[in-house]
Each structure stands twice: as structure tokens, then as C-alpha cells.
Amino acid sequence: MTALDRYTCEEVFRRLNDYLDRELSPAEMAMVKEHLDTCGQCASEHAFEASVLQELKSKLRRIDLPQSLLDKVGAILAEARLPEEQ
Amino acid sequence: MLVVPHYAGSLGIIAPFMALALMDHSRTQPAVPARQGLDDLLKPLLGRAYGLALRLLRNRADAEDLVQEAALGACRGYATFQPGTNFKAWFFRILTNCYYARHRRQRHEGPPVEFDETPELYLYSQTAALGLHQPPGDPAQALLNRLDSEQIAAALLGLPEEYRVVSTLYFIEDFSYEQTAGILGIPVGTVRSRLHRARKILQKLLWRVAVERGLVPEAVKERA
Numbered sequence: 001m002t003a004l005d006r007y008t009c010e011e012v013f014r015r016l017n018d019y020l021d022r023e024l025s026p027a028e029m030a031m032v033k034e035h036l037d038t039c040g041q042c043a044s045e046h047a048f049e050a051s052v053l054q055e056l057k058s059k060l061r062r063i064d065l066p067q068s069l070l071d072k073v074g075a076i077l078a079e080a081r082l083p084e085e086q
Numbered sequence: 087m088l089v090v091p092h093y094a095g096s097l098g099i100i101a102p103f104m105a106l107a108l109m110d111h112s113r114t115q116p117a118v119p120a121r122q123g124l125d126d127l128l129k130p131l132l133g134r135a136y137g138l139a140l141r142l143l144r145n146r147a148d149a150e151d152l153v154q155e156a157a158l159g160a161c162r163g164y165a166t167f168q169p170g171t172n173f174k175a176w177f178f179r180i181l182t183n184c185y186y187a188r189h190r191r192q193r194h195e196g197p198p199v200e201f202d203e204t205p206e207l208y209l210y211s212q213t214a215a216l217g218l219h220q221p222p223g224d225p226a227q228a229l230l231n232r233l234d235s236e237q238i239a240a241a242l243l244g245l246p247e248e249y250r251v252v253s254t255l256y257f258i259e260d261f262s263y264e265q266t267a268g269i270l271g272i273p274v275g276t277v278r279s280r281l282h283r284a285r286k287i288l289q290k291l292l293w294r295v296a297v298e299r300g301l302v303p304e305a306v307k308e309r310a
Contacts, residue, residue: 017281023262023263045207048207048209049207051224051225051226052230053285055226056230057257059234060137060141061258063140063235065133066150068150069154070129072150073129073132074129077128080162
């Protein structure tokens, strides 16, 4: 990778969300990573944003499925099976 | 060719969507075996489906009703599901369409004016001002550890509708942008722009919740 191929901080920042979501092409992912490996400020911002997303996902996913809902859906599925079994 | 079955009552509104199979581009969910039964496919998804419903509606009874309605829709439309495509995306599309049919608010409203100027890296700057960027700690964790799940859910609820649905899907389930676009019936570029915008607004909303709950000091309450 030559200097001309390298992203600037601004170019990396524009791609940060897509990088975090792995929505860039493999070549772009590599170029962003290469920049993050060598730029302390961008690496710090990336680490912060990644941690925010991880924490939010983790906390928002902490939900217990009520047994009552499991039972109700089970009944819906059982009823849907009946015509096939008859 | 896809066959669109006829549905009576409120399910009629979701029938066209149920007939649209979603191709599997998932990085996390493999395509399903063709002969796997609906029970086996649906039951493992109920936890996340309920999670999505609860985060969208914030009411347990309404969330249960929504998941039941989606399950019923899946039963009735299962003949239109194409084996080899992504069942999870197919089912979540039914769920989100049920949500829109029953709980749609002002889908086309824009974000409130006050969020228009939300700066980039809002929480990064705020936590730096708060003095949380001291190595070896994680400043994001240091802030978010002060907020519980319900407080974060409350912040999410503050997003405008069209940003909130795409964000909730994003946080509850690991769908790609392309899958999310298929589920919501919008272009991939719209998913990308809404999601990026929503993250920015959400950072401000999270900070606001932290301030309102007295979890951050008065001195760094709000940045311009």
C-alpha cells in the first residue's frame, strides 16, 4: 500500500459507521484498518464508537421471553398443524 | 412466480409483503433446510422478536400481541416462504409490517429541529469533558454503565419513528443493511442514512437521559 492509497483522517471518519457495521468492501475495510493502526486519535474515536454500539446492543437485548407468549405462540402453531394432520 | 394468498381481516395488509422472499445475504444466519418445520424455525426467534416488539412499543401486553399476530401471519403465509431464503428476515418483515399496520404514527415526520445540529462524536466529546478518557478505562462503558436497559430504551424511544424502527432492528438483531432494507421495504441507501443519522441523535438523547437522571454532573450538562 503506497502513501497515495492511504486514507486521511477525514476519509476514515466518513467511513467509520460503515466500518463498524462491516458494510465496506474488503479493500476499504483494509484501508480503514491500516489507518486506525497508525493514527491514535482516529483509533480512539473508533474504539469509543465501537464500545458504545456494543454496550447498547448488549443492554437492549437483555429481555426475557415471557412463558405466556411462548405458550400462546405454541397454541397458534399447534392449531396451524391440525389441518395438515387430519 | 410468487403466489400471494388471500388473507382476511387485518392480516390482509401484510399479505403482499409475506409473499416477497428475502434472499439470504446474512453473515450470521445460514439459509434454512428446505423441509424444516415452522415450529423449529419460529420458536428460536421468539425471544428476539419479543425484544424488538417490546423496544418498539414499551408495553409488554402490546408486545406480546404483536408477536402473536406476526406468528399467526407466519402460519398463514408459510406456504409462500421459499426454502433456502432467510426465514428470520422473512418473519421480521411480517413483524414490522404488523407493527406499522397497528401502531404507525407519523412515519414521514422529520427529526426535530433541535437534533439537526447534533455534532459528530457527541458522546465522545461529552465524556472527554467529563474526564472519563483516562487510560486504561473505557470511557463509553464508564458512561453507559451508569444507564440501565430501560433508560437506554427510553432514549431510543425519543427517536423520530422512521429512525427508531431501523435503529431498533439494528440494535436487537444483526441484520445487514441489505437485509434491513428488505425487511422495511426501503432502499439500502435509506437504511444507511437513517441509521447513521439515528446514531448521532441517539447519542444526544442518551446524554439527555443521563442528565435528567442526575447521572452526569451539572457542569458538563450540554454542549452547544
